[in-house]
Amino acid sequence: MDFRRLMREERERARKKHAAADPTGSSSASREMRVAAAPPPESSPAADVSSYTEATLREWTQRLELDIETFRIGAIPRVYYIPEWISEAEEAAVLERVYAVPDDDERVWVRLKHRRLQMWGGEVKAPFQPLELPKWLLQITQSFVDTKIFDEEHRPNHALINEYGVGEGIMPHEDGPSYFPLVAIISTGADSDVTFEPHRKLQNTDGRDNNIADDAFTSQTSKFSFQLKRRSLLLFTDDAYTKYLHSISGIDSGKRVSLTIRHVSL
Incomplete structure (x- = not known):
């Protein structure tokens, strides 16, 4: 089973769904600019993957x-x-x-x-x-x-x-x-x-x-x-x-x- 292909397909479907739901009609470039201006991921409590990997x-x-x-x-x-x-x-x-x-x-x-x-x-x-x-x-x-x-x-x-x-x-x-x-x-x-x-x-x-x-x-x-x-x-x-x-x-x-x-x- 090709999990890489399945994950690519699911992410592409999610991208298209998000684009269709965007009420502003903004381009992908402008959306990328908004993402770039967002707070860095370190501010999220989920950002530290080590918290998942170090626990026993x-x-x-x-x-x-x-x-x-x-x-x-x-x-x-x-x-x-x-x-x-x-x-x-x-x-x-x-x-x-x-x-x-x-x-x-x-x-x-x-x-x-x-x-x-x-x-x-x-x-x-x-x-x-x-x-x-x-x-x-x-x-x-x-x-x-x-x-x-x-x-x-x-x-x-x-x-x-x-x-x-x-x-x-x-x-x-x-x-x-x-x-x-x-x-x-x-x-x-x-x-x-x-x-x-x-x-x-x-x-x-x-x-x-x-x-x-x-x-x-x-x-x-x-x-x-x-x-x-x-x-x-x-x-x-x-x-x-x-x-x-x-x-x-x-x-x-x-x-x-x-x-x-x-x-x-x-």
């Missing part, structure tokens, strides 16, 4: 190595689901840090069509120029290394925080080759459903394209869904990452906040 979680427990094979779910290889990965107190601490960023801070919150998000760790493009994650996210990523979910070489260095309102979800998509093929998703705030479905075309081991409609192939690659409870951890890797799309259904009430944590390998 007020509640977090160190994790020990675990055997994730005991948490495998479904027929698709390498999908794992761990309920109650975090406690209620840890969930509250995570949400406290997410919402420490004011709603109007557009440097951090980006509004997309069916959700809004925060992106930490840098823009995913080549050459990748990583930015250090906020300290509270480093606590979480360290837990994935401590449990041996991620190895030290592929330590998580990127996080997307998605907020979904009622009816909001995300369509079937793949995360693509920019990341090491392992995804960790922590769900907070509300329950939802995740669905894995095969790509339209996959490759046989001999390298030939094989259409998903082939009966023999379809029997081994059926779609499946299951519930993502709040405070759970979803992991998927290998074939589940490269040969399947995944989607998240809309929620019925409240707000769901997910932390999608990966290693950018550009």
